[in-house]
Amino acid sequence: MKRIVARLWRIIRGPMQWRVLWLAHAKFMVGVTGVVRDDQGNVLLLRHRMWPADRPWGLPTGYAIKSEEFPLTIAREVKEETGLDVKAGRLVHLKSGYKLRLEVAYEAQLVGGTLKIDSFEILEASWFSPDSLPEGLQESHRALIHGKTTA
Template identity: 45%
Template sequence: MRGRLTDVMARRMIAPAWRKLSGRVQWRLARLRHPTFLVYAGGIVRDDEGRILLLRHRLWPPYRAWGLPGGYVNAGERLEDGVAREVREETSLKVAVADRPLRVASGFRFRVEAYYEAEVTGGRLDLDPAEILEARWFPVDDLPAAMSPRLRTLITTLP
């Protein structure tokens, strides 16, 4: 518990500085940790009413703070396992992840993104305050304004 509190405090102190950095500088710093390219895996988690779980991220700029649960996949980790791990780390929810991605996005300079459907199988929503400020279920036709246009298009064009 003490380690988690220290981590939360460190991220709260770093978050304002991180947000002030340009996207280019943020990517260069991320590449120090990931020397070749980054693979992002996101979870499209829906409730019984078809609403999408979105998280307001502490480290993302305010104009696009809302996004899907997800993150970078570790070396040797299956994409599906990365989605399950990230959802669990950010929300404490356990999910079953589909075998195939719904979307794969490429063409970014240093990143590939894969998005998977995920079904909640257990746990209780308990956010990681070091990364996540808020979580809410949104109807697809009423997404928050503060999200990237690319992600909005992804969500609104899902089957």
């Protein structure tokens, strides 16, 4: 049976192989988070409207759209939510194991723009020193800020 499958696999080379693989494998949403810092090392935190009331503060985050490179996802999300321009840097976190989601986080640097929040999603945006983060901050985001990602 394995030989038959191998022979068929070689026959359907190219795009058909990708379609078969796509059908046979799991599909995931990719959540991308940015640890955005300014020139003084302060971190950008957002008070999210739709997050739990006891944990509304967190880093800028959003889902990648189809075919989008993940560093560009964080730049787009920050721009949409705050009006600020950022450049993604090194990958600091990658975690799978969720039913339908993969988490990715990048360091990011403020490069410009003017703060203007999207009030549909965001209630408040503010810069915080890593040593004085607000109450109600997502613990996983606190770990990212301090370079202690969870595995």
